[in-house]
Amino acid sequence: MKAVICSKYGPPEVLQLKEVDKPVPKQDEVLIRIHASIVTASDIFIRGSRLPLLFWIPMRLVMGFTRPRKTIPGLVLAGEIISAGTKIQRFKQGDQVFGLTGFTLGAHAEYNCMKETDSMHGCLALKPRNLSYEESAVLAYGGLLAMQFMEKAAIRPGSKVLIYGASGNTGTIAIQLARHMGAEVTAVTSTSNLELVSMLGATSVIDYTRVDRLSQEVKYDFILDAVGKMKTSKLKVNCKKALTPHGRYVSIDDEKLALDSKRLDAISSLAAAGSLKPVIDTCFSLEEIVQAHKYVERGHKIGGVVIKI
Ligand SMILES: NC(=O)c1ccc[n+]([C@@H]2O[C@H](COP(=O)([O-])OP(=O)(O)OC[C@H]3O[C@@H](n4cnc5c(N)ncnc54)[C@H](OP(=O)(O)O)[C@@H]3O)[C@@H](O)[C@H]2O)c1
Secondary structure, three states, rough: EEEEEEEEOOOOOEEEEEEOOOOOOOOOOOHHHHEEOOOOOOOHHHHHHOHHHHHHHHHHHOOOOOOOOOOOOOOOOEEEEEEEEOOOOOOOOOOOOEOOOOHHOOOOOOOEEOOOOOOEOEEEEOOOOOHHHHHHHHHHHHHHHHHHHHOOOOOOOOOEEEEOOOHHHHHHHHHHHHOOOOEEEEEEOOOHHHHHHHHHOEEEEEEOOOOOOOOOOEEEEEEOOOOOOOOHHHHHHHHHHHHEEEEEEEOOOOOOOOOHHHHHHHHHHHHHOOOOOOOEEEEEEEEHHHHHHHHHHHHOOOOOEEEEE
């Protein structure tokens, strides 16, 4: 099968497309023909391994100290089950699934084997029938992150929510989740993305490249930093002063992403009901993996960057 191989840490050019053996599933695994993946911020960190010392050592211990332990990268997949081992109960041949591969990686390839139970090695669920494989891959990652952190807000109809970094993969889903819960949503992004976040349901928008402070009059019940702690602005620093007395500020870097198939099922149902629609920035082929990494590394993608396989 075709697979991207990352045999050392470094710039996007370390990624090479190669022919490797197709994986053989065990009795407790499914074999998936992958049709779409995405390149995420996490893929960039793992490949580049350019992290502050505090994160560098734990990350290298997990991912491989001198070179990547798992040579096929890729965290997110959407595809079709080709075969299911005798111990598999949740899935059958022909099921269309989406999920994350966790520390096993391996999604930037034509095939991958996964267990059906949630663990640090991934989580898997049936993909929404009304979405393509490409859309489902984007939804799996942004949806899991957005739902995990939005669940921390006791959102009620009329709650005031601010999503900082509203144009990324997590931000675009978080706006829609907050609207679905009945919140009034203020979305913070840059000038070129203001229209997009309004179309996704934001009730008001703020351009972080032009505005440094929030109005004194409006206070928020929940603020989600959807771009993480490494991206900031004067406005983001000032956001924390705009909470109601019981308001809460949460960053998506506050805790580890939970690989949870129940959440994936809930995301799938919301998408099937038309309440969540993932945003695709660009699609690349497996052969264009180096360009895809360079594109994501710039830090300004909207929604997800897809790898069609
Ligand atoms: N907790 C976990 O385990 C976990 C796992 C994975 C990822 N994460 C975190 O999630 C983050 C985001 O991932 P993602 O893929 O959803 O986002 P993303 O798609 O990489 O975010 C890109 C978006 O960020 C916006 N942006 C860039 N700089 C900004 C700034 N200074 N202020 C506001 N917006 C800015 C860009 O909009 P403009 O072009 O308009 O600037 C762009 O649309 C990662 O960077 C990581 O920190 C956490």
